[in-house]
Amino acid sequence: xxxxxxxxxxxxxxxxxxxxxxxxxxxxxxxxxxxxxxxxxxxxxxxxxxxxxxxxxxxxxxxxxxxxxxxxxxxxxxxxxxxxxxxxxxxxxxxxxxxxxxxxxxxxxxxxxxxxxxxxxxxxxxxxxxxxxxxxxxxxxxxxxxxxxxxxxxxxxxxxxxxxxxxxxxxxxxxxxxxxxxxxxxxxxxxxxxxxxxxxxxxxxxxxxxxxxxxxxxxxxxxxxxxxxxxxxxxxxxxxxxxxxxxxxxxxxxxxxxxxxxxxxxxxxxxxxxxxxxxxxxxxxxxxxxxxxxxxxxxxxxxxxxxxxxxxxxxxx
Amino acid sequence: xxxxxxxxxxxxxxxxxxxxxxxxxxxxxxxxxxxxxxxxxxxxxxxxxxxxxxxxxxxxxxxxxxxxxxxxxxxxxxxxxxxxxxxxxxxxxxxxxxxxxxxxxxxxxxxxxxxxxxxxxxxxxxxxxxxxxxxxxxxxxxxxxxxxxxxxxxxxxxxxxxxxxxxxxxxxxxxxxxxxxxxxxxxxxxxxxxxxxxxxxxxxxxxxxxxxxxxxxxxxxxxxxxxxxxxxxxxxxxxxxxxxxxxxxxxxxxxxxxxxxxxxxxxxxxxxxxxxxxxxxxxxxxxxxxxxxxxxxxxxxxxxxxxxxxxxxxxxx
Numbered sequence: 001x002x003x004x005x006x007x008x009x010x011x012x013x014x015x016x017x018x019x020x021x022x023x024x025x026x027x028x029x030x031x032x033x034x035x036x037x038x039x040x041x042x043x044x045x046x047x048x049x050x051x052x053x054x055x056x057x058x059x060x061x062x063x064x065x066x067x068x069x070x071x072x073x074x075x076x077x078x079x080x081x082x083x084x085x086x087x088x089x090x091x092x093x094x095x096x097x098x099x100x101x102x103x104x105x106x107x108x109x110x111x112x113x114x115x116x117x118x119x120x121x122x123x124x125x126x127x128x129x130x131x132x133x134x135x136x137x138x139x140x141x142x143x144x145x146x147x148x149x150x151x152x153x154x155x156x157x158x159x160x161x162x163x164x165x166x167x168x169x170x171x172x173x174x175x176x177x178x179x180x181x182x183x184x185x186x187x188x189x190x191x192x193x194x195x196x197x198x199x200x201x202x203x204x205x206x207x208x209x210x211x212x213x214x215x216x217x218x219x220x221x222x223x224x225x226x227x228x229x230x231x232x233x234x235x236x237x238x239x240x241x242x243x244x245x246x247x248x249x250x251x252x253x254x255x256x257x258x259x260x261x262x263x264x265x266x267x268x269x270x271x272x273x274x275x276x277x278x279x280x281x282x283x284x285x286x287x288x289x290x291x292x293x294x295x296x297x298x299x300x301x302x303x304x305x306x307x308x309x310x311x312x313x314x315x316x317x
Numbered sequence: 318x319x320x321x322x323x324x325x326x327x328x329x330x331x332x333x334x335x336x337x338x339x340x341x342x343x344x345x346x347x348x349x350x351x352x353x354x355x356x357x358x359x360x361x362x363x364x365x366x367x368x369x370x371x372x373x374x375x376x377x378x379x380x381x382x383x384x385x386x387x388x389x390x391x392x393x394x395x396x397x398x399x400x401x402x403x404x405x406x407x408x409x410x411x412x413x414x415x416x417x418x419x420x421x422x423x424x425x426x427x428x429x430x431x432x433x434x435x436x437x438x439x440x441x442x443x444x445x446x447x448x449x450x451x452x453x454x455x456x457x458x459x460x461x462x463x464x465x466x467x468x469x470x471x472x473x474x475x476x477x478x479x480x481x482x483x484x485x486x487x488x489x490x491x492x493x494x495x496x497x498x499x500x501x502x503x504x505x506x507x508x509x510x511x512x513x514x515x516x517x518x519x520x521x522x523x524x525x526x527x528x529x530x531x532x533x534x535x536x537x538x539x540x541x542x543x544x545x546x547x548x549x550x551x552x553x554x555x556x557x558x559x560x561x562x563x564x565x566x567x568x569x570x571x572x573x574x575x576x577x578x579x580x581x582x583x584x585x586x587x588x589x590x591x592x593x594x595x596x597x598x599x600x601x602x603x604x605x606x607x608x609x610x611x612x613x614x615x616x617x618x619x620x621x622x623x624x625x626x627x628x629x630x631x632x633x634x
Contacts, residue, residue: 073604082607130471144571146463153573154447155609160570163603165563167484167496175603179484179563246482246496253477254461254571256470286480286492287390290399292472 001061002313003048003104005068006111006305007040009033009086014047015303016055016063017310021122023303024060025051034088037081037097044068045101066104067312068094069111069305076156078107078316107316113150113159114308115300116143119261120150121311123299130257133298134161134248136266139174140182144255149315162186164250166243170196184243187219187266194222194236206232223269241276248277249284252293263298270297318378319630320365320421322385323428323622324357326350326403331364332620333372333380334627338439340620341377342368351405354398354414361385362418383421384629385411386428386622393473395424395633424633430467430476431625432617433460436578437467438628440616447574450615451478451565453583456491457499461572466632479503481567483560487513501560504536504583511539511553523549540586558593565594566601569610580615587614 001024006013008031015026027047031040052063072084079095098106109117116125116133125131131145142161144151152158162182163175171192173180183189197203198212208225209232211217225233248260267273278295282288300307318341323330325348332343344364348357369380389401396412415423426434433442433450442448448462459478461468469475479499480492488509490497500506514520515529525542526549528534542550565577584590595612599605617624 073607082604128471146468151463151572154445154575155573155607157569157604157607158571158573160603163570164567165483165601167482177600250481253480254475255468256472256475258471283494284482286477287399287474290390290472290474 001055001063002310003051003063003066004306004308004310004313005044005048005066006309007031007044007068007070007087008111008305009071012040012044012047013306014044014051015306015310016051016060017307018061019314021118021307021311023306023310025054026306027051031087033086037089037092037094040087041094041097041101044098048102048104063104065313065317066098066102066106067114067309067316068098068106068108069114069309069312070094070108071111073157074108074110076152076154078109078156078312081108082157105313105317107312109309109312110156111305111308112141113143113152114312115141115263115298115304116145116308117150117311117315118300118304118308119298120145122307123304124261124296125259128258130255131259131261132161132251132255132257133261133263134244135264135298136185136187136244136262137264138186138188140186140247141264145257146255161247161251164247166246181243181247185240185247190219190222190236190240190266191217193239194232197232197235202235203232206230208232219266220268223266223272227272237276241273242280245277245280246284248295249281253284253286257293259294259296261296261298263301263304267297318372318380319627320368320380320383321623321625321627321630322361322365322383323626324348324361324385324387324404325428325622326388329357329361329364330623331361331368332623332627333368333377334624335378336631338435338624338628340623340627342371343623344368348404350403354406354409354411357404358411358414358418362415365419365421380421382630382634383415383419383423384431384626384633385415385423385425386431386626386629387411387425388428390474391425391427393469393471395426395473395629398425399474422630422634424629426626426629427473428622428625429458430460430469431629432458432580432615432621433462433625434467434628434632435617435621435625436615437462439624440621441578441613442576445575447572448576448578449478449568449572449574450578450580451561452581452615453503453561453579454581455503455505457503457564458581462574463572478564478568481564483563498560498564502557502564507536507539507553507557507583508534510556511549514549514552519552520549523547525549536583537585540583540589544589554593558590559597562594562597563601565612566598569602574610576611576613578613578615580618580621584614
């Protein structure tokens with residue numbers, strides 16, 4: 001048995017995860033960020049203690065260790081968080097703090113890596129040697145599997161799929177650069193693009209324009225309008241899927257994986273999104289007739305963080 | 318002892334390579350492409366026979382096997398060439414043909430992978446766990462080292478660094494796509510861009526303009542003129558190094574390697590090129606103050622192909 005902790009900017013989710021990657025029990029508490037690492041770690045340790053006591057009382061098996069996913073880069077020793085803007089942290093050895101507080105072996109990793117690990121252990125990457133996860137949410141994140149394990153780079157700073165340069169864009173990324181994939185292929189990106197089209201008075205009679213004036217836009221509304229043929233929304237979705245296909249094509253040309261999976265909120269656009277990408281993808285791949293990378297949706301959904309964190313402890317112990 | 322074969326579009330170079338990756342003897346013959354795989358394989362086998370007979374006569378040690386680099390993608394079994402435009406080949410099991418002709422175990426790989434393997438065994442990547450080679454020539458090629466070995470992808474089609482999408486360009490790539498890194502960062506790319514500037518009458522009094530009218534352009538002339546401050550050449554070099562820095566930054570953000578090396582003809586622009594890239598690189602890397610990827614020049618030069626091919630046989634046997 002393992003404890004998986006998904007430390008997010010909003011909530012701390014903790015789960016008891018078995019060898020097969022199944023969540024047996026779970027608990028959560030608000031993060032109340034920004035707070036110091038010690039304060040947040042105290043809450044994490046408290047949740048871990050309740051879960052381990054319950055597990056013991058119900059004879060569910062010995063807890064071997066704790067895995068923790070954080071929304072920022074972690075060093076290659078799976079110990080120190082380099083920086084975490086959402087939590088207000090800089091250089092925090094969360095492994096040391098939590099091992100001291102809990103008495104269990106603790107391993108820390110970036111949440112996107114753990115989402116990929118969850119797919120590898122129980123989801124879309126089962127049996128794959130090489131695989132790539134794109135998480136399409138507020139930003140674009142990702143995890144990479146090479147040779148059957150999570151690839152983290154030489155200093156734990158790798159697989160920042162959202163910050164690949166893809167050409168000039170009309171607004172800059174939060175990271176300070178212009179041209180990041182995240183500014184073309186995140187939920188934020190499609191909203192900003194649709195808003196720009198509305199401000200530029202492209203199709204002022206469109207349904208999307210009406211929704212914008214009524215209560216603002218979100219990615220789901222844009223995809224829903226596009227599915228209904230709304231001309232403005234279709235422009236936004238066409239550009240979105242062009243760049244996402246280019247980003248996926250880059251990963252095929254570069255890493256030639258068995259499988260690429262799409263997760264995150266935008267992935268709920270479902271088959272409509274997948275069809276648009278599949279239309280555009282051959283243009284961006286070099287060996288159009290030889291490549292057999294499978295493109296599918298991620299399978300672990302909202303549980304990815306906790307499952308992946310549990311599986312991190314399993315993998316590292 | 319191994320035999321390394323560098324099968325290029327122009328020449329077939331063959332070398333006797335020792336355990337340490339040193340070329341002990343070498344020989345070559347023109348490729349005379351396009352020709353059938355059988356005809357070219359006969360020439361390769363002939364050169365291998367002469368070299369092995371010399372090695373035997375001089376008591377240089379037993380030849381264990383043959384490695385062959387080809388200018389095209391090779392399947393993950395290191396046996397079949399998928400396609401090779403320069404040679405006019407499609408789906409050729411060169412391993413089977415050469416094993417039949419020579420009696421030795423034979424392994425085939427893409428020449429860019431073997432250039433990276435040469436760097437890993439005897440050059441800029443010695444001791445590295447994760448490393449990336451950019452070869453900056455007529456096109457842009459590359460090889461990737463992960464976890465201390467050459468990364469080839471699930472079907473042998475990976476690490477096509479030259480075909481990463483980098484935004485719109487004013488001309489299309491040979492692969493049919495617009496926006497490939499190769500169309501921004503190859504020798505061909507900087508020549509085409511400088512020619513465009515000349516045709517657009519930007520700085521018509523420039524030295525580069527004079528050279529163009531006299532005998533046409535090459536990448537070396539453009540870099541030489543830029544070093545001398547020629548305004549037209551400086552524009553071309555600035556754009557070239559912006560996109561090359563973006564491409565290198567993408568690989569740092571994605572694979573966070575220990576080292577990135579630059580090889581190929583354009584790399585001879587030397588420290589001037591390196592300084593321009595180092596100026597621009599921090600803009601494109603996400604973790605500017607944390608990343609410690611080393612950027613350097615490739616070390617094996619023109620021998621990379623033969624050394625890498627010899628080391629392929631060593632690695633695979």
